[in-house]
Amino acid sequence: MNLNNTLQTAKDLLGMHLVHDTPEGRIVGRIVETEAYLADDPAAHSYRSRTKRNEPMFGPAGKAYVYFTYGMYYCMNIVTNKQDVAEAVLIRAVEPVKGIDIMRKNRGEMKDKNLTSGPAKLCIAMGISKQQNEVNLIDSQSLLRIEQGKKHSDTIVTTTRIGISKAVEAPYRFYLKESRFISKK
DNA sequence: CGTAAGATGAAG
DNA sequence: TTCATCTTACGG
Helix, strand or coil: CCCCCHHHHHHHCCCCEEEEEECCEEEEEEEEEEEEECCCCCCCCCCCCCCCCCHHHHCCCCEEEEEEECCCEEEEEEEECCCCCCEEEEEEEEEEEECHHHHHHHHCCCCHHHCCCCHHHHHHHHCCCHHHCCCECCCCCCCEEEECCCCCCCCEEEECCCCCCCCCCCCCEEEECCCCCCCCC
16 A cells, blocks of 8 residues: 555555454444545645644644544544645445444444445444544554455446535545445445 | 435634 | 535425
């Protein structure tokens, strides 16, 4: 995984595992959908200016950028590229692999298909919030981290991003075609 | 099945 | 006012 190439990293993350060791136990999700946000990208949080919220995007690659949005949700990115080149990959969906009972509890009454099929849903299910902001996801000692998943030969679909109004035509969204846990067709 | 509204806070 | 969202309510 070359973290200096954001678009490549977005694809490489598909099939990898997002692991969170919580007091209630280990939660693992298989990443099945991502979006890339680049430095020269009007849709990126970092495009206009450096703020308290988007600060982690300007830092070194491999750290988490967890942001608060719509007044009530958190979404998680992995920061990519060099210091001061503010880029990141948004994790948009995962498949429950381990700790699904904890996920169900975190999400409340909810069909399994909806547990983790969206950037805010998966953060609720996996217990990710402001506390995990700037955690080093590459460090195997971190409670929240990225690990190699089982090798896959699934088809990667490339398409346009969701929920944005600028740069809507950029093909920066990637997902595994066979997964049932995609946020939206 | 589909579309629409509302919740609620940071940033422009 | 808009926003890298989600859930519920309501119409067909």
